[in-house]
Amino acid sequence: MSELILKNVCKMYDKKQYAVRDFSLKIEDGEFVIFVGPSGCGKSTTLRMIAGLEEITSGELWIDKQLCNYVEPKDRDLSMVFQNYALYPQMTVYDNMAFALQIRKVPKKEIDKKVQEAASVLGIRHLLKQRPGALSGGQKQRVAIGSAIMREPKAFLMDEPLSNLDAKLRAQMRVELSELHKRLSATMIYVTHDQTEAMTLGTKIVVMKDGFIQQADTPKAVYEHPANLFVAGFIGSPSMNFFEGSIRKTDKGADFVLESGTALEIPEDRAFALLNEYRNKKVILGVRPEHFLSEITAKDPKADYTKRVLNGVITTREMLGAESMFYLEEASAGEFAARLPVETKGRTRDEMTLFVDMDRVHFFDAETEHNIFYRGGQQ
């Protein structure tokens, strides 16, 4: 069993520039944790601190109840896959995979067995005698992963391992990685800037920005209950639409009013809280593209969509297959995107009426950018 705990970990460069601040996280045995965020958010730095490749400026790193801040990387018993694969160019694939065991003086027979085993799992047995220079990107990737799974380390660290692959291969490797994780049931910590990878692979997602953790939760929770404006915009593709506006009291409850005057009725359960704290204050409304309804889909008998209407002019329409993406222009809110069934009518420059599924939208404080209804994650 292995368990990693990071407690208020900070990384500071040149005694002034924070790369990572107050990073606290508990990683349980067998979790597949994804650090995700835009470049420069400190995700790779955090991973490298765990590996021991960067010093921890302050805070504590516990691996299996041992304080590991000052343990040399070679003694931490981790294994890492690098973004550029970092294969040893002068060694054959076989030796690349065997390296970690060879320097541990594991008997040759045992090494051979493990290499053959890992190579067949990854489908690279025919490459064992080749050198990295002769391999394609995908093959190098497999070798790098193969080298990492030779041992049973306390955790696998992966630093953007798929970013140098083309889109098709990336999708395929994603599936394989996911299967590998299930097979090994090992702890994995994985860094990526690609939110799709994060959503599909992780059992827990840690969204980072400017060195701070923004939210750490399951993919589902992060998607459905983003902690703040940044997470809401970063997770999900195409990203969430944001509308600036204010809360106005009505006879029944409350409306969200856009600058253009368009009013959207807020469901009762939320109206009260919003009125309480945000009456006449600036609020940002977040709507995912799939939470728009067209005339076809808005037939839910329970809901009354007549007061949840948004009009726009279609600027672009994209076919996705079963669905279409509509990019529309609203009078004050600017461009926004809606994902609607492919049968939906509408051509470029047509006016279009959409209904907003107000039960599933998000409200953000315009100043703090926090999700007003976020109740904290399961950290």
Add this chain to the structure above:
Amino acid sequence: MKQFVEKMKGKSAYAYLIPCFLVFAVFLFYPFVKTIYLSLYKTDKLGQAKLFVGLENYTDLLTSESFYNSLFVTLLFVVIVVVGSMLIGLIGAVLCSKAFPGIRVFSTSYALPMAIASSGAAMIFKIILNPTIGILNKLTGLDINWIADPKYALICVAVLTAWLNSGINFLYFSAGLGNIDESIYERASVDGATGIQKFFRLTLPGLSPIMFYTLVVNIIQAFQSFGQIKILTSGGPGESTNVIVYSIYRDAFFNYKFGSAAAQSVVLFLIIMALTLVMFKVEKKGVKY
């Protein structure tokens, strides 16, 4: 006329080669053939081929003890020079592989020998090695007549040559070290390798492509050392530093045996060519990238 112009356009490529091939032809191809030609003749004092003797110059060489001595001396010399200069270059490159204050000064001083003339260096060493006033004996407390003693003379010129040739090796090895991807060291430390394991399993193999290139260049260069030997030992004492190149010079310009000198030149060429070819063969098999 038009056709002629068109034709010339197609041929104009050769015009760009004329200057360099003219020089090569007059001062390399022609004399090379002439050397082979001369090696088959006895010559007069002015170097004119007088009497065709076939392979006699060669058979004379192969039966002369002096030639075998000179071969052996050359071989020993080349080995010491190549090993020495590569080792010095490698040490310098490793010492300068990590940044530290003042690195520019140090890296310049390790590369500097490549700018120094063999004649000037030889004269400096002559003073350093002088048995009575030389600083080497004073510093070490020894009393050795370095240059006049056949036991040491060859080592002295070889060390001097190694020093002279080490500058460019430093540059090669520095470039080679710079080409090694930093992240493989990181991976190795996560994999559990110690510093020594990293040096022997990553750094040295990582240098192997450039090591090979450097080796070839060094061997060819070492075979051709002349100035320092002429000034420091003049092939002596006895024949102890009479490397082939010096022997060629002596036979041609002191003994006026141009035929024999030419034969030795041909042998020297054959040795260098054979070594180069063998090394490339070995390289194709052994060192992979």
Add this chain to the structure above:
Amino acid sequence: MAAFDHSITMEQGNYDQEEVAKLHSLMNTRALRKKRIRKGVLVGLNIVFALFMLFPLLYSVSVSVMPSEELFTMDMNLLPSNPTFDNYVRAFTQVPLVRFILNSFLVAGCITLGQIITCSLAAFAFSFLEFKGKNVLFMLVMATMMVPGEAVIISNYLTVSSMNLLDTYIVLILPSLTSAMGIFLFRQFYMTFPISLYESARLDGCGNLRFIIKILIPLTKSAIGAMAVYTFINAWNMYMWPLLVTGSEEMRTVQIGISMLNSVDAQSITLMMAGVVAIILPSMVIFIVGQKQLISGMFQGAVKG
């Protein structure tokens, strides 16, 4: 399971904040000390090695400013106690050192310029033009690298002496006007440019020569710089050829001229060192100034595996 050094780690169950803080400060000072020691050792080793490497040069400078009676003692005399520039004055007056230096500059300069011209022309043809026998000719050029200078020097000597060229600048310059190494270096550089660079220039009506002067040369400044430094230093340091073909004092280059000072005459050793330092200096200065050029140019193209 890896073996931990238990002094630098602790169990999670039984620790308190204070202990951790103590460990932090202890380890931080330890790490700092380790870093300092490492750096110190590295710098120290470098100083030792650099002194070892530079010793002959430093010593020659030291001797060159030593009065000759100081050199001739049995005592330790690494540094002169009464430094004097007398040796330099005498070296420059007793031997036509200035003439030698001018000769060498002229010869090395012409060789450098000539090699850059002939090599870039040839490399241009080899990398951008198509013609019959291109590969064979290129192989021929490469093969010349294997021919040791000594294998042809006798015949060359006989050639130039029969042409009555001995003891002229021309004979010093001519044989070195091209080099396989230079052609190879330039070609490596030119090959990094796409052929479309040449084709689009041709479409714009740019002639071959203009293409070389206006486009190739500005693009390959670093290779030319490297080539210039390397060629100049080698030409400056030529020994065997000038030794054979120059007879009169006026024609001697520095390397040959300086060996005229090479005698065991007691008085002249310090003088000789002054001369040696004087002639090493130009090539060293050029090397130090051009070092960056040399390295970037040489290793960008030539030695990439």
